[in-house]
Amino acid sequence: MTITEHTQLVRRFADDFTALQEAVLARTNGICAPETAAALDHASLTGPITVVLAHADVLARGAVRRAELSAQLPERLRRLRAHARTVRRARSQAEARYKEQRARRVTGRSRPVDALESRVARRASPAAFAEALRRELRDRGLPDGTPQAPESDLARWAWERKAADGELPAPVRDLRDCDDDAFVQALLRDAREEENPYLPHDAVVERWSRHARTALAWGRYAIGRAERDALACSPATRRTRLDALDDAYQDTAVLAARSREALLRATDLHDRMRACTTTGPVAELIAQCRAAAVARFADAEPEVWHRVRELTAEHRAHCPEQADGCPHCHRALAAVLAGARPAGTGEDTGTDEDGDGEHPTATAPADVDRYALLADLPDTAVVAVADAAVGDESALCGYGWAAEDGTTGHGDSLASSSGEAEVIGICAAALSLLEHHEDAPVVLLCDSTEAVDAVDTALRSADPATAHRTLLFPESRQLLDRLVRHRHRVQVRWLKGHIGHDLNETADAFARLALRRTGGRIPPSAVRKEEARILRSLGSGAGPLSIAA
Structure with a gap:
């Protein structure tokens, strides 16, 4: 098989859901052609394979359930159950491979670590540092929070700062601005009636990922109601009710696949937005604002800043992670600076990690x-x-x-x-x-x-x-x-x-x-x-x- 043919096959699988699912199931059942197996191992298909297997998993379990409720021959039921187990195992393996691949990708693109002094000052005196940062932003004519990317709603953050070009299409704005119930209804229509091409848009994909689980729960609700209806009839009169159960499983399979797709797209968005904050103009702006805020903090809190510098200098003299910038050391140093015991020292603080005042080791008799x-x-x-x-x-x-x-x-x-x-x-x-x-x-x-x-x-x-x-x-x-x-x-x-x-x-x-x-x-x-x-x-x-x- 030539490189061109291999590339075309990978591209075909990436664009054709049905073809990809047939190929993945063929490989799962051990009847896959060598050229197909080679194409399925391409890194770009690792995520899509988890999507098609999420869909196949639900359908396989649906086939088993229909067979159980329609008094199928034992041999057929055994085959269906074996197939469902095989698909479930393949799905778990595919998701594990995707996680490993993404972990390697993220590790190779780690964000630069701020200076240790800056991180200790921010953590030890958050209010004073925040005030210094606000003053710096105000002098630059920037809104509060500009140099700090949030942990969620990254797309909205990017749009508000004109990190994306153009105006949002009206259907995307409708999805972004509607209430949660209306958004879930849009996800159900997407699965049951017609695929919505605007859900993958950067401005709403995080919301899609958050609410996909709710939509999937409503799919399981439809299955549950259909099961009840089928069980209310005698086995001889269940045909129509079992057809309704099939329909519910078909819809839920699409919801499962779309839920997985939403997660993949939201993860990709998160990676791209994080990359924007670690490279290019945005990263440069963040570095400038934080450096200037540190200078302002030092002027406003000279004694605290002097102690920060002394403490970090002493720490660097013996820290084994100094070459990497001491990426995790600022928490313990800030705790020392604040006069508290550092987290993770193993000392008895009298409270548990949840802060409810009960020490986890203070167990009572049975x-x-x-x-x-x-x-x-x-x-x-x-x-x-x-x-x-x-x-x-x-x-x-x-x-x-x-x-x-x-x-x-x-x-x-x-x-x-x-x-x-x-x-x-x-x-x-x-x-x-x-x-x-x-x-x-x-x-x-x-x-x-x-x-x-x-x-x-x-x-x-x-x-x-x-x-x-x-x-x-x-x-x-x-x-x-x-x-x-x-x-x-x-x-x-x-x-x-x-x-x-x-x-x-x-x-x-x-x-x-x-x-x-x-x-x-x-x-x-x-x-x-x-x-x-x-x-x-x-x-x-x-x-x-x-x-x-």
């Missing part, structure tokens, strides 16, 4: 760790533990709960994440207990900090909307709306999971049972037997556990 958080509750409080389980393929989730009074419950819903599923479990359990205990306070324990924080914030503020960052789907939002009406009788608290807490283990078992039941992976006739088995093996407490009505 029993206290499990039960001390209930010591302040009134004797009349009804305490229960809730848990949830989510699947990989659709938004279907299962939840379960177990209370100290011996009652338990489980059910299913639709959730975009494990956090949302846990919130559903908390709300369902609390509402059931509130109904059966008219006056007693109800306390729900859960091992998900995200879910506990979301529900607690909503209860304290009396506003379910405060949890909407965690809750995407209407099912969970409606449950929380109902629970907030009883906020004066409900508390939620965190419980460390998987430490042998009987109620936690029971809730977890019921959640997994509910997920299997709603996905049709356990026959209805076996559900009661499984419930009884869970109660026998995991139930304990004041009395025999029973299933709540």
